[in-house]
Amino acid sequence: METKRWTMHKDEIDNNVIDEAADLLRNGQTVAIPTETVYGLGADATNEAAVSRIFQAKGRPEDNPLIAHVAGKQQLRYLVDKLPPVAEKLVDAFTPGPLTLVLPENGTCARNVTAGLSTIGVRIPGHPVAQALLKACQRPIAAPSANLSGKPSPTTADHVWSDLHGKIAGLVDAGQTGVGLESTVIDCTQEIPVILRPGGITREQLERVCGMVMVDPALANTAEKPKAPGMKYTHYAPDVPMWLVDGPAGNLQAVIDRQQKQSKRVGVMAGTDTAAELKADKMVSLGTDLPDIARNIYDALRMFKNEDIDVILCETFPETSIGQAIMNRLQKAASGYISE
Numbered sequence: 001m002e003t004k005r006w007t008m009h010k011d012e013i014d015n016n017v018i019d020e021a022a023d024l025l026r027n028g029q030t031v032a033i034p035t036e037t038v039y040g041l042g043a044d045a046t047n048e049a050a051v052s053r054i055f056q057a058k059g060r061p062e063d064n065p066l067i068a069h070v071a072g073k074q075q076l077r078y079l080v081d082k083l084p085p086v087a088e089k090l091v092d093a094f095t096p097g098p099l100t101l102v103l104p105e106n107g108t109c110a111r112n113v114t115a116g117l118s119t120i121g122v123r124i125p126g127h128p129v130a131q132a133l134l135k136a137c138q139r140p141i142a143a144p145s146a147n148l149s150g151k152p153s154p155t156t157a158d159h160v161w162s163d164l165h166g167k168i169a170g171l172v173d174a175g176q177t178g179v180g181l182e183s184t185v186i187d188c189t190q191e192i193p194v195i196l197r198p199g200g201i202t203r204e205q206l207e208r209v210c211g212m213v214m215v216d217p218a219l220a221n222t223a224e225k226p227k228a229p230g231m232k233y234t235h236y237a238p239d240v241p242m243w244l245v246d247g248p249a250g251n252l253q254a255v256i257d258r259q260q261k262q263s264k265r266v267g268v269m270a271g272t273d274t275a276a277e278l279k280a281d282k283m284v285s286l287g288t289d290l291p292d293i294a295r296n297i298y299d300a301l302r303m304f305k306n307e308d309i310d311v312i313l314c315e316t317f318p319e320t321s322i323g324q325a326i327m328n329r330l331q332k333a334a335s336g337y338i339s340e
Contacts, residue, residue, distance in 0.1 A: 001167060001168070001169065003171055004169065004170045004171070005157070005161065005173055006173065007173045008172070009174065010127060010129055015132075018129075018132045018133055018136050021136075021170055021172055022136035022137045024169045025043065026044065028053070029043070029168075030042065030050070030057055030168040030170075031133075032172065033130055033146075034129050035126075035127045035143075036097070036098055036127045036130075037199070038154055039146040039153075039160050040069070040143030041054050041146035042143040043143075044139055044140075044141065045068045045110060045141055046108065048111065048112055051142050055112070057167040057168050058144065058146075058147070059148055059150075062112060062115065065114050065120075066115075066121075066142040067100050067121040067123050067144065067183070067185075068120055068121065068122050069122075069125055069130065069142070070122060070123075070124055070134060070141075071135050073091055075140065079103075079108050079122055079140060080120070080122070083103065087103060089209050090188070090193075091124070094209075095123075095126070096124045096126035097125075097126045097200070098123075098183040099184050099199075100121045100183045100186070101188050102120070102121050104118060104120075104189060105118065108140075110142075113142045122140075127174070129174045145182065146160045146164060146171075147159065148164070150235060150236075151163060152298040152301040152333070154298070155295070155299055156177075157173035157175075159298070159299070162302075179199070180294045180297065181326070182200075183197075183199045184199035184200060184325070185199065192212055193206070193210060193214070195214070195215045197219075198219070202325075203215065236298070236332050239305055240305070240306055240311060241312065242312035242335060243255075243314070243336060244313075244315075244331070244334045245315065245316065245337070245339075245340070246316050246339065248274075249270075251340040252313060253278050253279070256279070256280050256313060264311050265282075265309050266281050267280065267304045268282070268284065268312070268315075269284050269300050269313075270285065270314070270315040271315060274315050281308075282308060284300045284303055286300055290321055290323050291322060294322050297329060301333060314334065317330075
């Protein structure tokens with residue numbers, strides 16, 4: 001399959017590109033689109049055959065439900081029978097934006113979007129290009145991350161091209177995404193909302209709007225069964241085994257030295273301050289603060305290749321604010337922890 005690639009700036013919408021991409025989506029094809037979180041692989045969420053092309057292109061297990069993206073609250077209401085009061089508050093406070101609400105579905109979307117569940121994840125993205133496409137399509141768009149299943153999510157069009165060129169119909173290139181991590185997923189089907197996946201909207205922000213918010217025990221690596229099938233698969237894995245290392249820079253350097261004594265080529269991911277204190281075979285600085293680190297994680301994971309590095313060591317970060325989402329993704333990508 002030939003993959004058409006269009007380029008535009010997110011603040012200068014090219015309506016010709018939008019119309020062409022929207023035509024492909026309406027005709028059952030898959031198109032990678034930028035959002036404020038990561039690039040998504042979109043297909044008409046009401047077309048089962050189109051949605052199947054997402055799973056085929058990504059190599060994604062079909063029991064892994066997808067998020068339906070809509071242009072606004074009116075279109076969101078089209079997919080659900082009832083919008084609970086707590087969901088209404090969250091929609092008003094945080095959308096368009098990096099928040100996905102899990103709600104009782106009404107059968108409008110294809111069954112392979114929900115993977116047979118009675119609920120559906122719905123998001124109103126804030127990216128201008130995604131908004132323009134959704135309005136042009138006039139239908140919900142199912143869109144998981146536009147990467148090969150299990151690999152780091154794409155935050156640039158080049159990441160998408162590397163993974164899916166020749167497997168999808170189109171790619172709208174609007175530069176690097178903003179948040180850099182997937183949306184927060186919150187289950188609004190219970191009396192107290194439950195975070196199923198941490199992301200760009202933090203627990204603290206959510207609680208300021210709707211009061212108490214719980215966190216799914218599955219996020220704490222307990223034996224409890226996840227509430228969404230897609231939460232049980234390994235994600236974000238780099239090409240090289242990665243280990244997390246707690247503690248100050250000295251701990252990390254000691255592990256680097258030990259690995260190098262075993263003739264291993266060591267790559268390191270760390271915040272800017274920590275990276276400046278370390279010596280390794282390849283060093284990637286993730287940034288100076290947690291929002292920077294969130295934006296850069298997936299790009300950093302893609303920088304390490306088998307031919308250059310044998311093992312990746314990564315600094316750990318405080319689980320405050322977006323740090324919870326950062327550590328959630330790093331723990332899913334890593335083989336485990338190494339202690340000094």
